[in-house]
Amino acid sequence: xxxxxxxxxxxxxxxxxxxxxxxxxxxxxxxxxxxxxxxxxxxxxxxxxxxxxxxxxxxxxxxxxxxxxxxxxxxxxxxxxxxxxxxxxxxxxxxxxxxxxxxxxxxxxxxxxxx
Amino acid sequence: xxxxxxxxxxxxxxxxxxxxxxxxxxxxxxxxxxxxxxxxxxxxxxxxxxxxxxxxxxxxxxxxxxxxxxxxxxxxxxxxxxxxxxxxxxxxxxxxxxxxxxxxxxxxx
Numbered sequence: 001x002x003x004x005x006x007x008x009x010x011x012x013x014x015x016x017x018x019x020x021x022x023x024x025x026x027x028x029x030x031x032x033x034x035x036x037x038x039x040x041x042x043x044x045x046x047x048x049x050x051x052x053x054x055x056x057x058x059x060x061x062x063x064x065x066x067x068x069x070x071x072x073x074x075x076x077x078x079x080x081x082x083x084x085x086x087x088x089x090x091x092x093x094x095x096x097x098x099x100x101x102x103x104x105x106x107x108x109x110x111x112x113x114x115x
Numbered sequence: 116x117x118x119x120x121x122x123x124x125x126x127x128x129x130x131x132x133x134x135x136x137x138x139x140x141x142x143x144x145x146x147x148x149x150x151x152x153x154x155x156x157x158x159x160x161x162x163x164x165x166x167x168x169x170x171x172x173x174x175x176x177x178x179x180x181x182x183x184x185x186x187x188x189x190x191x192x193x194x195x196x197x198x199x200x201x202x203x204x205x206x207x208x209x210x211x212x213x214x215x216x217x218x219x220x221x222x223x224x
Contacts, residue, residue, distance in 0.1 A: 042214030106157040
């Protein structure tokens with residue numbers, strides 16, 4: 001399978017706990033994006049990486065959120081001290097280098113529920 | 116910040132009827148993309164429009180990019196039940212996408 005994969009697919013946690021999500025992009029895609037999507041809304045940009053460099057972070061990304069892409073391949077998104085408002089679908093997408101660099105290929109998402 | 120709005124928010128049609136969703140950006144876009152998200156699924160890329168006034172077709176789907184590159188539309192001719200889902204436009208701005216609010220399409224057989 002050469003698509004974007006995310007793990008876990010579902011996460012239920014209690015308020016105040018830390019959670020970490022993983023995204024494996026399509027091989028050799030140099031850009032990796034994180035989005036958050038709540039019910040009935042479009043995906044909202046959180047942050048993106050070009051290779052291992054984090055180039056932009058949204059104002060939506062509070063200091064409780066941190067993302068890494070240490071070797072320019074997979075990425076992790078950590079949420080510390082989760083709040084009920086963090087409940088959402090967290091989507092990862094990757095884009096290829098070159099002509100189609102704006103085309104984003106999305107993973108299946110991680111659905112987070114904070115109780 | 117940049118905002119992208121879509122109308123209608125929701126549309127319910129009978130199979131065979133046409134459907135159109137409209138997308139408007141608060142700023143001029145370098146390009147616009149359309150995605151489809153099935154219920155319980157993730158967004159899937161449909162098409163990208165780059166040129167002012169561009170029109171592209173994919174079978175029963177017709178996509179248009181406005182002359183001012185601030186609006187776009189997606190028209191589906193003779194809808195089928197497989198067209199069910201939410202259609203998002205997304206404006207490209209500085210290497211990231213700003214998604215529209217989406218139009219949810221329901222098709223009854």
